Amino acid sequence: xxxxxxxxxxxxxxxxxxxxxxxxxxxxxxxxxxxxxxxxxxxxxxxxxxxxxxxxxxxxxxxxxxxxxxxxxxxxxxxxxxxxxxxxxxxxx
Amino acid sequence: xxxxxxxxxxxxxxxxxxxxxxxxxxxxxxxxxxxxxxxxxxxxxxxxxxxxxxxxxxxxxxxxxxxxxxxxxxxxxxxxxxxxxxxxxxxxxxxxxxxxxxxxxxxxxxxxxxxxxxxxxxxxxxxxxxxxxxxxxxxxxxxxxxxxxxxxxxxxxxxxxxxxxxxxxxxxxx
Amino acid sequence: xxxxxxxxxxxxxxxxxxxxxxxxxxxxxxxxxxxxxxxxxxxxxxxxxxxxxxxxxxxxxxxxxxxxxxxxxxxxxxxxxxxxxxxxxxxxxxxxxxxxxxxxxxxxxxxxxxxxxxxxxxxxxxxxxxxxxxxxxxxxxxxxxxxxxxxxxxxxxxxxxxxxxxxxxxxxx
Numbered sequence: 001x002x003x004x005x006x007x008x009x010x011x012x013x014x015x016x017x018x019x020x021x022x023x024x025x026x027x028x029x030x031x032x033x034x035x036x037x038x039x040x041x042x043x044x045x046x047x048x049x050x051x052x053x054x055x056x057x058x059x060x061x062x063x064x065x066x067x068x069x070x071x072x073x074x075x076x077x078x079x080x081x082x083x084x085x086x087x088x089x090x091x092x093x
Numbered sequence: 094x095x096x097x098x099x100x101x102x103x104x105x106x107x108x109x110x111x112x113x114x115x116x117x118x119x120x121x122x123x124x125x126x127x128x129x130x131x132x133x134x135x136x137x138x139x140x141x142x143x144x145x146x147x148x149x150x151x152x153x154x155x156x157x158x159x160x161x162x163x164x165x166x167x168x169x170x171x172x173x174x175x176x177x178x179x180x181x182x183x184x185x186x187x188x189x190x191x192x193x194x195x196x197x198x199x200x201x202x203x204x205x206x207x208x209x210x211x212x213x214x215x216x217x218x219x220x221x222x223x224x225x226x227x228x229x230x231x232x233x234x235x236x237x238x239x240x241x242x243x244x245x246x247x248x249x250x251x252x253x254x255x256x257x258x259x260x261x262x263x264x265x266x267x
Numbered sequence: 268x269x270x271x272x273x274x275x276x277x278x279x280x281x282x283x284x285x286x287x288x289x290x291x292x293x294x295x296x297x298x299x300x301x302x303x304x305x306x307x308x309x310x311x312x313x314x315x316x317x318x319x320x321x322x323x324x325x326x327x328x329x330x331x332x333x334x335x336x337x338x339x340x341x342x343x344x345x346x347x348x349x350x351x352x353x354x355x356x357x358x359x360x361x362x363x364x365x366x367x368x369x370x371x372x373x374x375x376x377x378x379x380x381x382x383x384x385x386x387x388x389x390x391x392x393x394x395x396x397x398x399x400x401x402x403x404x405x406x407x408x409x410x411x412x413x414x415x416x417x418x419x420x421x422x423x424x425x426x427x428x429x430x431x432x433x434x435x436x437x438x439x440x
Contacts, residue, residue: 008396009397012298012382012398014291014294017290017306021310022289025285026282029315063141066141067144067145069131070131070133070165071152072131072167073131073165073166073237074155076169078251080226083210084212084249087203
C-alpha cells in the first residue's frame with residue numbers, strides 16, 4: 001500500500017453523522033417514514049399552481065425549469081468540449 | 094435503477110432550420126438507465142435567461158454565453174450494458190453534418206476507453222452559426238447541437254469548472 | 268457480532284442496528300455527495316428502507332451488504348438527480364487551489380473533494396475500496412460491475428489523483 005492509498009484511507013475514514021441521528025431515524029420509522037420535507041417540491045408546487053389557475057405562478061415554474069435545462073445542457077456540452085480541449089493539449093505536448 | 098430526466102418542453106417544429114439537427118434517438122430512451130433530453134429554442138432560451146442570477150458567477154457566465162445562441166438541444170443516454178446503441182444511430186446524425194456549411198474540426202478516437210468524440214462547426218458568411226458535439230462510448234451516447242454563435246472557449250471553460258469545489262486557501266502566515 | 272434483526276423483533280434492536288451502522292452509511296453517502304445535510308437525508312432514507320425490509324435479511328453479513336449497496340445506489344441516484352457536479356473525465360478534474368507541501372493538513376479534504384467530482388462509477392469504487400476496505404471482487408459483487416471494470420476504475424482514479432497531487436507538490440513521498 002503506497003502513500004496515496006494510505007492518505008485515501010485516512011481521508012475516507014468513516015465519520016459519525018450529527019448527534020441524534022439514531023433518534024431521528026427512530027422517530028421517522030415510528031411515524032411510518034413520513035416527516036421529512038420532500039425535496040421534490042417544485043413539481044408539487046407547479047401542480048398546485050396549475051390547479052389554482054395561477055398563470056403567473058406557473059410561468060415562474062416554467063422559467064425555473066427552463067433555467068435548470070439550460071444549466072444541464074451547458075454542463076454536458078461544456079464538459080465534453082473541455083475533455084476535447086484537454087486531450088488536444090495532451091497530444092500537443 | 095432506472096432514472097429518466099425528461100426535460101422536453103417544446104414540441105418539435107415541422108421544419109427545422111438548417112443549423113438544427115434532427116436527432117432521431119428517442120428510441121434509445123427506453124433502453125437507457127439514465128437519460129438527459131433538453132430542447133430549448135430561442136424563445137425559451139430568452140425566457141430562461143431571465144431566471145439566471147447575474148450575481149452567481151456560473152449563472153452570469155452562462156447568461157453571457159446565451160447571448161449569441163438561439164437553440165440548445167441535447168440528448169444524452171447512459172446504458173448499463175454495451176450494445177444498446179448502434180452505429181447507425183450516430184450515422185443518421187453524421188449524415189446531416191455532411192452539408193457544406195458544416196465542418197468537422199475535431200475527431201478523437203481513444204482506443205483505451207473506446208470513446209469517440211467529434212466536434213462540428215457550422216459557418217455562413219464567415220460567421221459561426223452552429224455547433225455539434227458527438228460523443229460515443231460503449232455505454233454512453235451524447236449528442237449536442239447548439240444553434241447560433243457559440244463562444245467555444247467560454248463553453249469549454251464552463252465545462253471545466255462547473256461544480257468543482259473551491260478549496261479555501263488558509264491565511265498566509267505572517 | 269450483531270444478532271440477526273427481524274421486523275417482528277423489538278424496536279430497540281432496530282435502533283441498535285442504526286447505531287452500529289450509522290457511521291458507515293453516513294460516510295458512504297457523504298463521500299459520494301460531499302454534502303453533510305444530503306448525506307444525512309440519504310442515510311435516514313436508507314435506514315427507513317432497512318426497517319421495511321428487515322424480514323428479508325438473513326444475517327448480520329446480509330444486513331451489512333444490503334446497507335452498503337442501498338446507500339451507494341441511493342447516493343449515486345441523488346448525484347444524478349441533482350447533477351450539480353458534472354460528469355467529468357478523470358483527467359479533467361481541476362486541481363484544487365492550494366499551495367505547497369506545508370499545507371498537508373488539507374490533503375485529506377483535498378482528496379475528498381477530488382473523489383467527490385470523479386465520475387459516479389469511479390467514485391463509488393474508490394469509496395468502497397478506501398472507506399470500506401473492500402477488495403475488487405467484493406466491490407464488483409456489490410456494485411454489480413465486472414471485475415475488470417472495477418480494477419480499471421481503481422487504476423485510472425489513482426493515476427489521476429497521483430498526477431494532480433504531484434503537480435501541486437503534494438505527492439513527493
